[in-house]
Amino acid sequence: xxxxxxxxxxxxxxxxxxxxxLFMLAMQVSNLSSLSEDEGYLVTARFENIxxxxxxxxxxxxxxxxxxxxxxxxxxxxxxAVVNIRIDSRxxxxxxxxxxxxxxxxxxxxxxxxxxxGVEYDNLKxxxxxxxxxxAIVLEDLIGQFLFSKAADGGSQ
Amino acid sequence: MVEWLAQLGRTGLRFFERLGRAHxxxxxxxxxxxxxxxxxxxxxxxxxxxxxxxLIIIVVSGLFVGMVLGLQGYNTLVDFGAEESLGVVVALSxxxxxxxxxxxxxxxxxxxxxxxxxxxxxxxxxxxxxxxxMAVDPxxxxxxxxxxxxxxxxxxxxxxxxAVGVLGGFFVGVGLLGVDEGSYWSQMQDKVDLYDDIYxxxxxxxxFGFVATWIAVFEGYDAVPTAEGVSRATTRTVVHTAxxxxxxxxxxxxxxxxxx
Numbered sequence: 001x002x003x004x005x006x007x008x009x010x011x012x013x014x015x016x017x018x019x020x021x022l023f024m025l026a027m028q029v030s031n032l033s034s035l036s037e038d039e040g041y042l043v044t045a046r047f048e049n050i051x052x053x054x055x056x057x058x059x060x061x062x063x064x065x066x067x068x069x070x071x072x073x074x075x076x077x078x079x080x081a082v083v084n085i086r087i088d089s090r091x092x093x094x095x096x097x098x099x100x101x102x103x104x105x106x107x108x109x110x111x112x113x114x115x116x117x118g119v120e121y122d123n124l125k126x127x128x129x130x131x132x133x134x135x136a137i138v139l140e141d142l143i144g145q146f147l148f149s150k151a152a153d154g155g156s157q
Numbered sequence: 158m159v160e161w162l163a164q165l166g167r168t169g170l171r172f173f174e175r176l177g178r179a180h181x182x183x184x185x186x187x188x189x190x191x192x193x194x195x196x197x198x199x200x201x202x203x204x205x206x207x208x209x210x211x212l213i214i215i216v217v218s219g220l221f222v223g224m225v226l227g228l229q230g231y232n233t234l235v236d237f238g239a240e241e242s243l244g245v246v247v248a249l250s251x252x253x254x255x256x257x258x259x260x261x262x263x264x265x266x267x268x269x270x271x272x273x274x275x276x277x278x279x280x281x282x283x284x285x286x287x288x289x290x291m292a293v294d295p296x297x298x299x300x301x302x303x304x305x306x307x308x309x310x311x312x313x314x315x316x317x318x319x320a321v322g323v324l325g326g327f328f329v330g331v332g333l334l335g336v337d338e339g340s341y342w343s344q345m346q347d348k349v350d351l352y353d354d355i356y357x358x359x360x361x362x363x364x365f366g367f368v369a370t371w372i373a374v375f376e377g378y379d380a381v382p383t384a385e386g387v388s389r390a391t392t393r394t395v396v397h398t399a400x401x402x403x404x405x406x407x408x409x410x411x412x413x414x415x416x417x
Contacts, residue, residue: 004198007205014209018313021320025252025355028323028346056343068339110241110340 051136101134189297203306219318223325244345247326256319261365265398269373276377277387311366
């Protein structure tokens with residue numbers, strides 16, 4: 001048998017590692033573990049419908065990730081979703097009139113925010129508001145529109 | 158025909174005798190567990206040999222199981238364009254099922270067999286009888302600390318297994334296959350529930366720890382005190398623990414996740 005003191009230290013390490021593992025599992029569930037990305041600047045964008053967009057979802061421009069969604073709120077006066085976006089500080093030359101939209105990666109994939117560049121010379125800075133363009137596509141609405149137009153076609157013939 | 162019936166009866170009686178002895182032993186151990194507290198050094202020794210020495214096999218297996226889950230999950234999910242859900246797949250499989258079950262199976266092989274062999278050899282070499290001669294209760298001096306150590310180590314080992322596995326899936330999914338890092342964690346945090354998944358996983362590992370240690374200690378204490386008897390008891394420990402864990406896992410899963 002090893003020296004008692006060594007044994008005690010190892011058991012301490014074991015118990016600490018076990019508790020740390022439990023703590024890590026618990027923290028993965030709550031959003032406390034969000035790997036802090038403090039650098040960058042915050043802008044907001046408003047959408048009619050963000051259907052399924054989540055906090056920490058990617059914000060892409062030309063398909064390249066330039067930031068993340070940091071918070072999602074609801075504005076009770078305009079009935080719009082307010083999406084707070086943190087853009088990495090190295091991407092600081094984005095025109096103020098750029099347009100944001102909510103898109104889906106693939107047919108069933110994750111929702112993300114896509115940004116299309118504008119033409120202004122001024123650049124976005126902290127606290128600015130992105131123009132909200134395309135809202136998320138709701139499949140039920142699409143199917144409804146399709147059926148409606150089909151019915152309209154059928155009636156005209 | 159009558160001989161065959163008698164044989165069947167003998168087998169059944171032996172089975173129930175063993176079952177009864179196992180429960181009596183468990184009652185005696187549980188009644189004696191409190192005597193371990195003032196001499197916690199005994200339990201610490203056992204925590205070292207049961208828990209610390211199992212760490213390497215648990216960490217390595219957890220890492221590789223997580224990596225395989227990442228690889229297999231990715232190959233399936235990528236067809237649906239849903240590879241961002243890889244984190245959910247890896248975390249849920251590990252926390253709900255693989256963490257407790259695989260840890261219990263490895264625990265039976267690594268620690269349970271060692272416990273049985275040690276106690277069985279103590280019995281074969283009459284160390285347990287010697288203790289009784291000195292008015293030392295071997296149940297309290299030898300079995301209770303081992304039982305307590307096994308019972309405490311299992312949940313910790315299972316938690317380490319799951320945590321390491323999630324990291325393994327992260328290395329493969331994000332590092333090798335190019336899943337987005339934020340999606341891996343955010344989808345996982347979105348879908349894994351603290352109570353439903355993590356708490357229930359911990360409950361499973363506590364139950365498995367209890368059963369695995371109980372079987373190991375009982376087989377050792379009940380072994381035929383010969384070299385062959387101890388070797389048979391060790392084999393039985395591993396086989397019975399594996400069967401008990403897998404059977405109980407189904408029952409627990411049905412109770413925990415069945416009613417949805």
